[in-house]
Amino acid sequence: MPEARAADDTRSQPSASSVRYDGVSKRYGDSATVAVDDLTLEVPAGDICVLVGPSGCGKTTAMRMVNRTVEMTEGDILIGERSVRDREPAQLRREIGYVIQQIGLFPHRTITQNIGAVPQLLGWKKERIRARSAELLELIGLDPELGDRYPTQLSGGQQQRVGVARALAADPLVMLMDEPFGAIDPINRERLQNEFLRLQAQVRKTVLFVTHDIDEAIKMGDRIAVMREHGRVEQYATPAELLMAPATEFVEDFVGADRALKRLALMRVADINLWEAPLAYVGQATGEVRAKLARPDVEVPYALLVDSERRPLGWLSARDLTGDTVPARADSPLGPVLDRDDIMRDALADLLQGEAQYAPVTDHEGRIDGVLSVEIISEFLASPEAKSDEHSAVERPHSGENLA
Amino acid sequence: MIGTLGSLLPAPLVAAVGQVGEGFFHERSSDTLPCQAQPGHLFCFDWAREHIDRFEKPALQQLELVVLSVLLGFVVAFALALIAHRKHWLRPPLLAVTGVLYTIPSIAFFFLLLPLTGFGRDTAIIVLAAYTLQIIYRNTMVGLAKVPASVKDAARGMGLTDRQILWRVEIPLATPEIIAGLRIATVSTVAIATLAVFIQAGGLGTQIYGSGNLTFPTVVIIAGAIGMLMAFAFDLMLLGVQRLTTPWRRAVVT
Secondary structure, X not given: XXXXXXXXXXXXXXXXXXXXXXXXXEEEOOOOEEEEEEEEEEEOOOOEEEEEOOOOXXXXXXXXXXXXXXXXXXXXXXXXXXXXXXXXXXXXXXXXXXEEOOOOOOOOOOHHHHHOHHHHHOXXXXXXXXXXXXXXXXXXXXXXXXXXXXXXXOOHXXXXXXXXXHHHOOOOOXXXXXXXXXXXXXXXXXXXXXXXXXXXXXXXOEEEEEEOOHHHHHHHOOEEEEEEHHHEEEEEEOHHHHHHOOOOHHHHHHHOOOHHHHHHOOOEHHHOOOEOOOEEEOOOEHHXXXXXXXXXXXXXXXXXXEOOOOOEEEEEOOHHHOOOEXXXXXXXXXXXXXXXXXXXHHHHHHHHHOOOOEEEEEOOOOOEEEEEEHHHHHHHHHOHHHHOOHHHOOOOHHHHHHOO | OHHHHHHHOHHHHHHHHHHHHHHHHOOHHHOOOOHHHOOOOOOOHXXXXXXXXXXXXXXXXXXXXXXXXXXHHHHHHHHHHHHHHHOHHHHHHHHXXXXXXXXXXXXXXXXHHHHHHOOOHHHHHHHHHHHHHHHHHHHHHHHHHOOOHHHHHHHHHHOOOHHHHHXXXXXXXXXXXXXXXXXXXXXXXXXXHHHHHHHXXXXXXXXXXXXXXXXXXXXXXXXXXXXXXXXXXXXXXXXXXXXXXXXXXXXXXX
């Protein structure tokens, strides 16, 4: 997977490293309390790996052992080929981005100074730090004027964006994110998630992302490790695999009864076999259209009025087809129009909201591609085909521009 | 040290006292009898104008006592606080020791030290410094404790060493409380330093308690006013330092 991505990576040098847990354990005291027991896990470079599980399952402990803010008692963690054990902790941490739920910006430093904190530790020149801060402010979409403000002057969402920028400042090999959006209100959380995915599409860091929210895990993860107590990994898989084939009862419960619906979040409209609508061009003879509608294999019982560029204009009723030629206007309104790249879950929502049974699906030029119906979706969810990973090989966040 | 400080501060203070007196008490000074000789006379301006010079040296001594003892107290208390910050078990005993020192009556404290350090300035500075410990130590601890755990966690996770976290994050964030402690300590030291006269360490106390002056209020009033102005000036100066060192606290939340 990382190899495939490397091909279109425009960066000249690798800016992410794989992370490998090798039999890692964390015990407290006289080995009585085991926080993490014999964890083995490999995260490919450039992937977002979500550690998800109920509270107290050891996911945060597992994450913190990477930058040695928690010291492991057994095993080893390799970043690239290097063991974190061989590194001086402070030096190691400067190469690892760190984002926490409470953000933890320095209240006595300006936004620019906050973002420049790690570069400053690394001894960068002032000019370079300033330029880098400005670059990151732009990357996270904050007004450069905010650079001279103090953290208390920013909203929670803005502060967390700065938190992410600060973690990225020195171009770390790995990012650790501990419930980074957990304290943000739902609307802003979704926006921040989308922004981060868009950012990740550019920077392609190896990210260890801790959350207890399975929906967030499915949305953010290239891979998800579902954990239960003592850091035991119940399943380590792509979001699609997790939803389609939960490995254990625990995973199934954790993923939830609505996992069939969650699956739709992983698909785009283009991933499914659409129906074909009988097309009616403006000015075409109605007889031809009626003939199409009369065919036994017709999938959509209504004719879709399109212009000469095959852009949908509306649904034709039987009355519209009583004349000799197809009129320029349809009797029924068009209703929702979907894009090939829409997320299936959103498409279903559009259908339901528009109280429509069918919706035309268009390509980027707005030309008709097919028709999506509620029936297609429900059939898909019920079919064994849905269980096969291949079919729903949705581009994960790296093409995240449409997730917004 | 005395010379430089003296030339900076007390002269204007002394002059200020003279100016306030002038307008207020001019009428009484025209009595035929010199006001010193009139019992029950509250303030004798004639005397004040002629003898204002005699306050300069005590004021300088007072200033010296305050500055040196607060500096000493700050260094010791701050060091104790930093040690206690790392070694948690030291906190209760340190609080107890500084607390006990604070409860010793001041004149008794002066005389307790006499057999060890003798009469004079050094004894006074030790006692005065001891009194500042409790306030400065406790305020420093409070300030350090108030630093949000998330900020320290983030700092550590970003690769600051423990020392860098202390000096770049914790102490700057504790500055408001530390300076608040310094302000209280300084103001109270200005007051207590007047007692240094009892161990022959000079200061404004020489004018207040010295040579039967208590029967002649003018001297006491002038000495007291200088003391008050001194305390006020210190307080204002430290407030200025506090504001200069903590610009983020004034950042307007928008």
